[in-house]
Amino acid sequence: MRLYRLLLRLLPTDFRARHGAEMEAVFAEQLAETRRSGRGAVFRLFVRAALDIGLRNAAEMRRFDREGWMMGTRIWLDGVVADLTGAVRGFRRTPGFVLAAVATLSLGVGALTAVYSVVNGVVLTPLPYPDPDQLVVVYNEYPALDVTRARQSPGDLDDYREQADLLTDVGSVSTFPQTILESGQPRRVEVALVTPGFFSMLGVEPSPGRDIVAEDDHDVVIVSHAYWRDELGSRADALGTVLRFAGVSKRVIGVLPEGFRLVVPSSFGVPESPALWTPIPAQGWGRDSGDRTAHWMNVVGRLRPGATRAQLQEQMDAIAELQRELLPRRAEREARIQVAPLLDEIVRDVRPALVALFAAAGIVLLIACANVANLMLVRAQRRRSEIAVRTALGASHVRIVHGLLSEGLLLAAAGSFLGLALATVGVDAVLALEPDSVPRLADIALDFRVLGFVAVVTGAVTVVFSVAPAWLATRRDVVLAIRDAGRSGPTRRGHALSSSLIVAELALSLILLTGGGLLVRSFVALLDTDPGFATAGVLTFRAPLPASAFQQDPPEGYKGRPEHNFVRKPYYDELTRVLAQLPGVRSVGAIFPAPLSGEQSSSTYAVEGTTGAEEGDLASSQLVTPEYFETVGIDLLEGRTFLPEEIGDKLVIDQAMAETLWPGESAIGRRIEIGWWSGPIWGEVVGVVENVRTHSLREPNPLTVYRLGTVYAYSAMTMAMRVDGDPLALVDEVRAAVAQVEGEAPVIDIRLMSEYVDDQSARTRFVLALVGVFAALALGLAAIGLYGVIAYAVGQRTREYGIRLAFGAGRARVFRLVLRRGARLTGAGLALGVLGAFGMRHLVQPFLFGVEPTDPVTIVAMAALLGLVALVACSAPAGRATLVDPADSLRSE
Template identity: 35%
Template sequence: MSHLRFAFRRLARARGFTVIAVLTLALGIGASTAIFSIVNGVLLQPLPFPEQGQLVWLRESMPVFGSEPLPVNAYHFRTWQERAQSFSHLTVVDGRTASISSTDRPELVGLISVSAGFFEVLGVPPVLGRTFVPEEENAGRNHVVVISDALWQRAFGRDPAVIGRTLALDREPHTIIGVLPASFRFPSARAQIGSGAPAHPDVFCPKVFAADELQERLGRHNYGAIGRLKAGVSPVLAEAELNRIAGQITAEAGKPDIVLRAVATPLHEAVVGRSRRGLMVLFAAVTSVLLIGCVNLMNFLLAQAERRQQESAVRQALGASRSRLVCAALTEAMLVALAGGALGVLLARVGLASLLRFAPADLPRAGDISIDAGVLGFALACTLATGLLFGFLPAWRLARSDPQQALSAGSRALASGRQSRRWSDLLVTTEVALSVVLLALAALLGGSFVRLLRAEQGFRAPTVISASLAIPYAGYPEPEARSAYFERIVAQLNAAPGITAAAVTNLLPLAGETWVDKAAAAGDPRPSEEKPNVNTRFVSSGYFEAMGLPLRAGRSFDARDRGRKVTIISEQLARLLWPDQDPVGRHVERNPGEEYEVIGVAADVRPSANRSPVPTVYRQQRDWPFLRMTVVARASGDAQSAAAALRAAIASVDPQVPVPPFRTMDDVLDASVATQRFQLLLVAVFATTALLLTMLGIYGVVAYAIARRRKELGIRMALGATPGSIRTLVLRHGMRPVAFGLGVGLVLTLAGGRVLESLLFETRPSDPALLAAVAGGLVLCALLACYVPGRQATRVDPFDALRAE
């Protein structure tokens, strides 16, 4: 208690230092706690399923289609169910949007189609009703649904009598057989099975495979799959068994030379793995800011310890032990740390909400992010650790002082001791090195982001608006009806004032890859695995005009192509198939005997903002009419001016089709770079904070050194030293640790380059121009931090300095 009372009195007298110290720690601990809450919710917390270690996400690998794992083939999944012994349950996952009519107007909801046993695999029982049985995977018996707690609340007011009621799903009546608990959140499967998978599904229904899908043995990889391993079976053993089955499948298909492999990844890793590196880099960045704050406070406390040496000597002379002095000094540091930690938790609560607003939409497990007991425990541990970190060295230095020397020296020392100066220089070097790493990281991410935005996307669509329409199978069971629906939408838009072009496509540029196929020049004798992979896009006439996608040769689709097998290919595919030749009029072969005449060559388009263009084939949308297509409309003015026309066209053609959210191509680009923008924003904030703290630390050390050397400076000026020589002396002493820190920081940045490579776009971690800019900027800031106290040093009056003693 005596230590506490003494510490409170000292902190109350040094109000300026106390406020600065508490705010510095609050910012560091608050930012660290907020970022840790994201890391904890996304990476560290287990999935909310019992025995989650037994859950694996299953994919397939076929080198013939590239190095990236593929979704699962329907036939392969059925074969796994029949032959695999490593799993207690296997379930398939397929996602899309659907319309429901339980409310006054149609509403779009996320729909997940699953095989029976899905909820048993995850270990999630319903709160009402039951889940699916195997018989409901058959056509005619599959009109049953399990709904989420959110939909139960929104559409049925949590009526317990909802079981047995009818839900119109895509205009077909479905019986509600179960309601899921409010705590159930199915992890997003977009990264595994494509952008069509909803992030927050509200409806689950049985999956019924089409007959032709179950005949396709080497292709049509469309589904996700989850397995629950039997007790004692590891993912490696399960993968080995699935690979044996894969060999049987290729042999039975008459293609024993085709390499087919299974990929079994722990479900938690499959969900969060893509976010791990970026989040850990952010956590390392915010930890560096906290360390820089601690280093600053340590420097300030070292200066205070030196000023308090006489007090310490008196206390030791009166019988105080060194341990008692250390305890007293640490109590003061801990009080500051606890105050900073408490304020930091409050800042973290406010800051976390802001962070999540800026977070990318595909951040996994965003619903699990909160400041819970574990995060509060981290904040407490962080608070205690920082208190010890910045408090122990000054306390130890204070207790190590020699009473006799301190009492005899008084305040007549010409300069601070060499040992004290070494400690201060070492701490400045440390915070400069950390700042260099953070500034370099921000500069590299910034340069990467600028290149990302400036990269040629292949199209020009500043006034284009789009809407992803999903029409129900019940209303449009025939391909001709689906094609006619979208043709009527396009015709309505083309007739609307202010619309210069309209079309439909199955996938927008920058929205990823889909329908990966093989393509070759007609008559190419090479085996399939040696032919190039291509993305297939189904588009209507007018698509290239609407999207501002230039044709390098040939023409676009038009009325004369109805019923003909024609295609438009990308420049990259043209170069692969017919280098230095005109491809127009030639034929592309998809399968042996399935040929398409090339009528045009389109500019290359990126599948996402941070990826290079891929070979692409464009086919007519009537070749394969989907239930879900994206309508695009180019306005003569602002993109939003086309919204009314698009809304009117949807309502006019079929008012029962829900109107989806509209997006401009700027929105699509923003979504494609959302992760990079989020990382850059946070790192830039952390780097700026680190730079300001570093400048404050350099200024504090130099200013204190000048105050301690006031008599020396007075003597120098009395002996004829000019103001310029005094400034040079101050700058030399102040910049020496900065130079060491700069060198260490650049070495650390270059050493950690491999960690950054996956986060950068067309930017090398060792980019000399960016690193030189960082070094130059930090040197200028350090010079400014040294110049201000250096200028004050030239104003020392020699007579006053000599009389001060």
């Protein structure tokens, strides 16, 4: 009969309302008659009855069609509205419950949605170019050196152009800071250097104007839309305008469309919106000569439509094979060419952070769901008699479950709505926190995908926390429930359920707390790392060369290729002299690139007597002034530093390089050939200094070679001044001093050397801040959840405690009794949480420094913290249990 009742539910509501009961009776009669004819007949009866209802259903539907589908929808809607109004009515009676549930849910949904918005913008949104899937990044790998994602030389790019016919286009983009002399103060701007046809490869057309072509030299420039608007007044005749730069003038040949952004991997070191774009200079960059010494190109290509990346990879493998035959050093390094989708490369760095944060936010949402499920459970327990009465009066289980689901849906919808609002605020907060470590910030927005995600989460959340109470509602001990009405404690089933929910919550919190603890320890370890140079009391600023400092002719005695730009007068020497005279300045030096600034410069090198530098190994190369080492406290271990009058043919190397190249011997007087933009240069080692960490705080530098940096025009050197007292008090004097040396020279980015070091921990700090917030949320929610469960249990057992007290149990004993229950739950939660923390260790691994992901100290400390909080959460209800008046309980019995 129950089966038949279920079948009846298939019929439209109004038909069922009119005839349902009679149909049941009729069917019961039929069933009774048929039973006499055996089981087969009964089975056939059911099949027929089902068919009968199906046919009727179809007929009724046709009737709805005739009478207008509105009718049917209205009937269905009426049911939903009835459920929902019922839910609202229920909520109005318990505003506290609603408030708690909605607030909890909004925190969980908000956290997850905020993280998802970022994931959506960074990973899921396609790149803003036509056919973005065709765009690939090409890079070199040297397995023998353990080097991957290496940049390439102009010669490599020529190879791809000529031999990789599966690429319709291939090009390169890098950046090069130049000093622009337009509009008042000379300014340092990042100028993007691109290969001909770069924009057409991306699928972008300058308008007005044209793309860069092969015949262009660096005297032409394409400007961004923003530059055109702000600096050129949106003039229609802006094309042909000549912009003056230090050392060169450039004619505007195109304006990029509004909203164009360059989205490339952060390893390219190119900003998202360079204002100016020029071709790679024809001279001095090996552009047209197919140079293979300088590896500085970031190669992007567009796959031919229909070709697969695997096919392209095969082609590249073949090219790499040829290159290995031609260039012995490549063979030695087992050089390979790798192809990867552009988008993958862009998100590669940030992916671990996003995965970890998504997991963390997911955990918060799970905990929030568990809390709300517990609240619902408690509510369902309280309403057990109500539900039982309704069941007895003929409300079907389905009906009651419908009602509970409606309640859940309402709560989830309200929570999600608030959560969405929280997420918008949260995303803004995230972006404000650390914009630099996340790519594609402009693509992060609330779009339909995010809204869809929230909808899915809402649905899932509803199901998750409505299932438990609904499960309880299907219990069939109606009589028992009615009889117990008003005085029952939680049922065994509900009890076990809420206990396991709490255990799960505590376990999840411990996972998050452990992650947070590990990050804190990494952060501290990073702060404690000695970069090898002194940062305290050192003021820095960038001092690019002013236009007047350039000259075309090399200084006397210079042995490199002649086409380079050279400094006409010793600008940095002059600057050093003037700055050193400022009050409180003890020492002044200069370096390029600035340590820990993210900029890196590498050169190939080869020791005399081996292969040439053309195919030598890579070393970090830095340009310095003689006083730099002393200024930032890098100790000289052997030999001497530079002399002011030297012109670049002397070298200082670090200890690691000396020990690698000449183990056990003195490096002084040795000769090394250095690969340089303009061709290899010989240098003689005159000194050895201690190792420093200028690339990354996390690991020691690769072998480092220092050269005297005063002669080259492209060195936008960073000045460093060791100062007594507050370095920042000197800022005005510094500006004045620079103006005194060279009126139109820019002063950029004045900051303390220690800020470069602080930036190094930015990514860890970013993840730490978010995980910290999530862990705090989790801890709070779990504590509230535990408190709620224990408090409810205490409330239910008031009588029991009263009787215990009446029979002489001490208050301490009752206190312990309650606490023991909390401790059991906490213990189970902690045990599970430790297991979970082990399971999740690979998620935090990428952010850790100086600490193992399974660090026992952290895990134990966090477990202790959680235990303590749990204890506090339990002691309040436990205290209340001891205050029960025994007389009251006895009277009420």
